[in-house]
Amino acid sequence: MVSLVTGLLSSTLWYTLYCILGILAYAVIVLIIKPYLVYRRFKRFPNVYTSPSFRPLIGDVLDAIRDMKSDRAHYHNRRVIADDLQNYDMRLRYEGTEPVLLMVSSEAIEEFIKLTPMKIDRYNSNKGLSKLAGNTLSMIRSKKEYVGRRKLLMNELSLNSSSKYTPIMIDHTLSLIDEFQDGKQINLTPKFAELTHRIFTTILFGKVCDDLVNDKIPYEHPDGRIEYLHIRDALLNLSKAYYMHLLHPLTNMFRFVSDYKLLNPFKRDHKNLTNYEDAMRKIFYKAKGPDSICGRILSNTDFSENDKFFDIMMLIFGGTETSSHGILSSLYFLKKHPETHTKLVKELQDNGVTKEFILSQKDSESGRKFLDIIQDCDYLNCCIKEVLRIDSPTVEVFHYSALDDITIRDVQIPKGTIMRTEIHSVHYMEKYWKDPSVFKPERHNPDSDFFNQSKTEGKPYNHFIKGSFGHGTRTCPGQTFAMIELKVILAVLLTFMDYEIDEESITQEGVGFAIGSACILAPKIMLK
Numbered sequence: 388m389v390s391l392v393t394g395l396l397s398s399t400l401w402y403t404l405y406c407i408l409g410i411l412a413y414a415v416i417v418l419i420i421k422p423y424l425v426y427r428r429f430k431r432f433p434n435v436y437t438s439p440s441f442r443p444l445i446g447d448v449l450d451a452i453r454d455m456k457s458d459r460a461h462y463h464n465r466r467v468i469a470d471d472l473q474n475y476d477m478r479l480r481y482e483g484t485e486p487v488l489l490m491v492s493s494e495a496i497e498e499f500i501k502l503t504p505m506k507i508d509r510y511n512s513n514k515g516l517s518k519l520a521g522n523t524l525s526m527i528r529s530k531k532e533y534v535g536r537r538k539l540l541m542n543e544l545s546l547n548s549s550s551k552y553t554p555i556m557i558d559h560t561l562s563l564i565d566e567f568q569d570g571k572q573i574n575l576t577p578k579f580a581e582l583t584h585r586i587f588t589t590i591l592f593g594k595v596c597d598d599l600v601n602d603k604i605p606y607e608h609p610d611g612r613i614e615y616l617h618i619r620d621a622l623l624n625l626s627k628a629y630y631m632h633l634l635h636p637l638t639n640m641f642r643f644v645s646d647y648k649l650l651n652p653f654k655r656d657h658k659n660l661t662n663y664e665d666a667m668r669k670i671f672y673k674a675k676g677p678d679s680i681c682g683r684i685l686s687n688t689d690f691s692e693n694d695k696f697f698d699i700m701m702l703i704f705g706g707t708e709t710s711s712h713g714i715l716s717s718l719y720f721l722k723k724h725p726e727t728h729t730k731l732v733k734e735l736q737d738n739g740v741t742k743e744f745i746l747s748q749k750d751s752e753s754g755r756k757f758l759d760i761i762q763d764c765d766y767l768n769c770c771i772k773e774v775l776r777i778d779s780p781t782v783e784v785f786h787y788s789a790l791d792d793i794t795i796r797d798v799q800i801p802k803g804t805i806m807r808t809e810i811h812s813v814h815y816m817e818k819y820w821k822d823p824s825v826f827k828p829e830r831h832n833p834d835s836d837f838f839n840q841s842k843t844e845g846k847p848y849n850h851f852i853k854g855s856f857g858h859g860t861r862t863c864p865g866q867t868f869a870m871i872e873l874k875v876i877l878a879v880l881l882t883f884m885d886y887e888i889d890e891e892s893i894t895q896e897g898v899g900f901a902i903g904s905a906c907i908l909a910p911k912i913m914l915k
């Protein structure tokens with residue numbers, strides 16, 4: 388009997404020991420050996436930048452956290468990195484243990500795009516912001532269903548051809564200006580997020596949902612405090628929280644902890660996300676009528692209601708912070724370069740963009756007249772393009788992966804490699820841009836001396852040296868809408884107010900407003 392018990396015990400012990408050894412071996416292979424082999428594979432290509440040393444387990448996470456803590460996410464960091472990348476086509480980056488190959492040169496980006504979607508397509512890492520975006524079209528492969536879902540949204544919204552939204556943009560921007568007090572300083576960072584969120588939700592749901600959109604929902608902060616936040620503020624907090632998941636060591640090392648939300652912050656953020664989704668569903672069902680865009684999208688029976696729900700959520704997510712950060716950057720760079728600000732204000736005035744004209748357009752049926760004039764303002768167009776180059780609101784595109792073994796710029800990339808195009812580096816490369824670190828709207832104007840000098844110096848303008856909206860099949864569907872929105876909001880702001888930014892922020896290098904940046908813009912407002 389005793390020997391039986393000892394035998395059982397010892398076999399249980401051995402079994403446990405084997406299990407522990409198995410788990411350890413698995414961890415070593417997945418967390419250290421595999422990432423190291425990827426590092427070795429790409430290190431041998433002279434046109435692939437790899438960090439000077441391979442850091443097992445933590446990858447580049449420490450750098451990212453350090454930059455976020457020192458308020459340098461992401462602008463300063465990206466510019467510094469871009470300097471190191473001048474002569475490379477790609478960069479290997481580690482998101483924890485996960486190697487991601489980033490295309491950094493225009494040539495690599497172009498080859499990458501040519502291979503999408505046949506050989507390279509969307510990859511849903513189901514991590515970080517991908518989790519926030521749920522089962523949206525932006526996470527699925529570029530197949531028939533994707534095309535149908537994207538077409539449905541674009542047809543219903545007719546975002547890219549419509550001027551009918553400009554009165555809504557004017558109206559909300561004027562309401563925001565009404566809140567400003569002459570001579571008072573105001574933090575514009577949350578104000579602009581509120582503005583773009585209002586514009587987009589009014590377009591999607593109509594005024595009928597104003598009360599629900601302005602509802603407050605419970606949001607649990609990291610210190611356990613529950614605060615009732617506007618839906619839009621909950622969304623902004625959630626996007627920051629889920630961005631941090633990407634960098635969280637537990638997401639990378641012990642994925643199951645985040646997948647099953649076993650610990651905070653995963654548990655807490657999921658609870659907050661559920662509250663946000665519940666609040667959004669209420670809005671959807673209230674906006675179900677045929678007069679609302681959301682209602683018309685929901686009445687389509689080709690796709691499941693849940694998929695359409697997430698697609699609309701994605702639109703709100705994609706259309707809020709991106710544009711609001713673009714406006715922050717625009718105001719900042721215009722004041723950093725006062726001659727640009729003066730020239731732009733003059734262009735608007737010369738084209739008849741006055742207070743009276745804007746007020747007359749606020750209630751117009753179509754907004755066509757205002758839009759036509761705004762679209763004729765070439766310098767406004769160049770300023771916004773330059774803002775998007777020097778401080779692109781988005782710093783990353785979503786993940787892609789190689790569906791097959793492929794070759795880009797003579798680099799052999801095995802099937803399954805996770806990839807992305809990088810937005811900022813190409814924006815600062817000396818080989819494509821004349822004086823890339825200088826803010827120069829004229830570089831986008833084919834009639835300007837600067838544009839032609841760049842061309843003579845062998846740096847012609849080219850589609851793939853600008854990446855703010857991505858490229859190819861998966862390019863941003865809201866691009867035209869966003870450009871119109873930025874122009875309209877900026878034109879209204881510059882006509883109704885002037886502003887002063889404190890000397891320290893203006894002279895400090897590295898101030899930028901990409902999503903995730905800790906920089907805030909709080910100027911003194913002078914109403915006109």
Ligand code: HEM
Nearest residue numbers: 525705706709710713781784785855856857861863865869
């Ligand atoms: C300045 C404003 C904006 C910027 C800089 C921007 C940038 C981007 C970028 C870089 C991507 C990823 C492309 C890729 O993965 O290759 C993207 C995708 C997307 N954007 Fe935008 N965006 C802006 C405004 C908007 C607006 C206003 C909307 C909504 C109308 C929107 C909706 C989307 C959607 C749905 C996707 C996913 C597309 C897909 O996977 O097929 N974006 N955007």
